[in-house]
Amino acid sequence: MTDAERPEQKSKSQIKREYLALQHLGANLIELSLSSLESIPISDVLREAIKEAKKLKRGALKRQVQYIGGLMRDEDTEAIQQALNDLAMPHRKQVQAFHQVEKWRDALIAGDDELMTDLANRFENADRQHIRQLVRNAVKEKKLDKTPKSARLLFQYLSELQAEES
Known part of the structure; x- marks a missing residue:
């Protein structure tokens, strides 16, 4: 198989950057009020994880943000980002x-x-x-x-x- 035929693979660094971006987006969701959070198109599992994160402090919050970042992989991040932009408008x-x-x-x-x-x-x-x-x-x-x-x-x-x- 030549280089041209090989499917495009993401580097480890690229995967890490994307995961950190998802964590950052999740952290932005945690900062929202509960009423604002209801208008964001996310799954119930992610919504509950965000509500749980609002109750946590320091180290536990950091772990929860990482967990939320993992859950965000299955979400439509473009729709979430658009909803956040609409809230800030x-x-x-x-x-x-x-x-x-x-x-x-x-x-x-x-x-x-x-x-x-x-x-x-x-x-x-x-x-x-x-x-x-x-x-x-x-x-x-x-x-x-x-x-x-x-x-x-x-x-x-x-x-x-x-x-x-x-």
């Missing part, structure tokens, strides 16, 4: 929205008048005068090295506008 969207509002606030304070127009067009009930007043006060506070009270109020107002939109 609302948090990511919330963080993304938070960062967007921060960018708007910082740009307005820096003097971006075009953004003011865009925000007024995007949010129909936006009070332009109130936003401009908050921006002016925030710029004054920044120049005088005061606490950024108006910048916080501007952030809060923009967050409320964004929340009303969605």
Whole structure:
């Protein structure tokens, strides 16, 4: 049999890396709340092993994670990973929205008048005068090295506008 005819075999190191990845995925499942765990597509045996792991400490937990890694070999890991990503998605969207509002606030304070127009067009009930007043006060506070009270109020107002939109 030549090298081309021989079936592709995984190296010992590759098998070990895959097993450690399964253990890591299992450890992520252990960190989930029981209600979140119910939405993950796993077998009942694995679900019980994860529930048991939540009760264990140190060395016993390490052994249980290894056991869970072994059970994970029979599971559809892609579906499990997708379900974990779906659980994390609302948090990511919330963080993304938070960062967007921060960018708007910082740009307005820096003097971006075009953004003011865009925000007024995007949010129909936006009070332009109130936003401009908050921006002016925030710029004054920044120049005088005061606490950024108006910048916080501007952030809060923009967050409320964004929340009303969605």
